[in-house]
Structures are given as structure tokens and as C-alpha cells.
Amino acid sequence: MLVGERRELLLARLAADGKVLAKDVAAELGVSEDSIRRDLRDLASAGLCQRVYGGALPVSPAVADYASRTAIAVDGKDRVARVAAQLVRPGSTVILDGGTTTLAVAKALPADLEATVVTHSPTVAVALLEHPGIDVFLLGGRLFRHSAVTCGAAAAEAAQSISAEVFLLGVTGVHPEAGLTTGDADEAAMKRTLARRAADTYVLASAEKIGAASRFSVLPFGDVAGVLTDAENVQELAERVPILPA
DSSP states (O other), X not given: OOHHHHHHHHHHHHHHHSOEEHHHHHHHHTOOHHHHHHHHHHHHHTTSOEEXXXXXXXXXXXXXXXXXXXXXXXXXXXXHHHHHHTXXXXXXXXXEOSSHHHHHHHHHSOTTOOEEEEESOHHHHHHGGGOTTEEEEEOOSXXXXXXXXXXXXXXXXXXXTXXXXXXXXXOSEEETTTEEEESOHHHHHHHHHHHTTEEEEEEEOOGGGBTOBOSEEOOOGGGOSEEEEOOSOOHHHHTTSOEEEO
């Protein structure tokens, strides 16, 4: 089998099975594990998979730049956002993560809602200007352009004064084995910081993020109250974390 054919097979296996184990594919094709690992490394460099120990997982489309992500799974994000908005109770304090799904949540909140929203996303804060009853606290810090959020020491320090009922968390991947992941280490650290400031954390994950993985772990499943998703066939995931269907 030619190298190109082998790599096409690896991508097809990823799409069909949701993962590739280098040892198994090497034995099946009669080639060395090093050859399969090299294939996976090249595919990962091209943004076509996410390498993990022993093989690879599907890469999340949510690692694209912010402008591109605004056009991905718009309907799914809106469905998740409508369910998430119901978790924001009148009079409560809620932390909204950055990203296009949480932006949809901000837009889905009732126009007459009275609550307090803390966010490190300037775009979410601006969207909440249309809600006169919501007090908005914007955390300052270094702007991470990929997700249009603030990160770093200043943002983490500002978060220490927060106490919230709910944190609505955005991630780029939700995988039964790889867990909750995102594409940047500093952003992952900021998400963990915000999760520690809320009584309950809910993950917002439209269908394209389910079964996908990115480079950096955010939180273990045991640290979240549930995953809100419009994805179907989430039985394996439901064995690890509560699922709130959207």
C-alpha cells in the first residue's frame, strides 16, 4: 500500500471509529508502528487529526480562528445556547466563558432578565449591552485573539474575587477518553480558574465537538455538572458525565 493510500485509510478509520490505534493498524497492514506514527504525525501537522498516546483522535473544527468559527454549526450552537440560557436564574451570578457558543447564550438570554454576568470575553460583554437588567463584569488581561478572551496572570488574579452559581464553559473537544480539551495551554488554565469560582460548571458542546480532541486538557469529567449538546449517539459519553440534550 502506498503512503498516500495508507493515510487515506487512517483518515477513514478516524471518521468511522472515532480513533486510530497505531499498534492495531500496523498489525493489520503489515507495516511498522513507526510508519503509522509517522503518518499520524504528518496528518496532525496538516491539521487532520489530533495525536494522542498510542494513536490519534479526530481533530476539532473549533480550533479554527474566531471569525471562521462563527459560521460553524450555527444551528447546533443556537440549540445548545437556548438550553444553557435556562440555567441563568433571575438574581444569580453566572460566569460566561468566551467563544461563539457562549456568545449565542448571551443573545439567548431573556431581554428582561436581571442577573450578574462575569466574563473574560469582550464580545460577550458587548452582546450583553442589549440586556439592561444584567450587570456585566469584564475581566481584564492579555487578549488571546484566537478565542477573543483575556487570559494570563492579570485575568486569573481578577477572577479570584468572583463567586458564582454557574459557569458556562466552552471547549473545543469532548471525547470519552481524551476528556474536555482546548487548543491553548493558557486558555485551558483560565478555564480551570473560572471553574473554581463557580458552584457548578456546565460544558457547552455542539455536535461537531463531541468525539473530537484538542491538545490541552481543561477539566476532568468529574468536575462538571453536565454537558449540554445537540449531538446524538452519546451513550459512551453519557457513561462518564451527565448529558443535557439540546
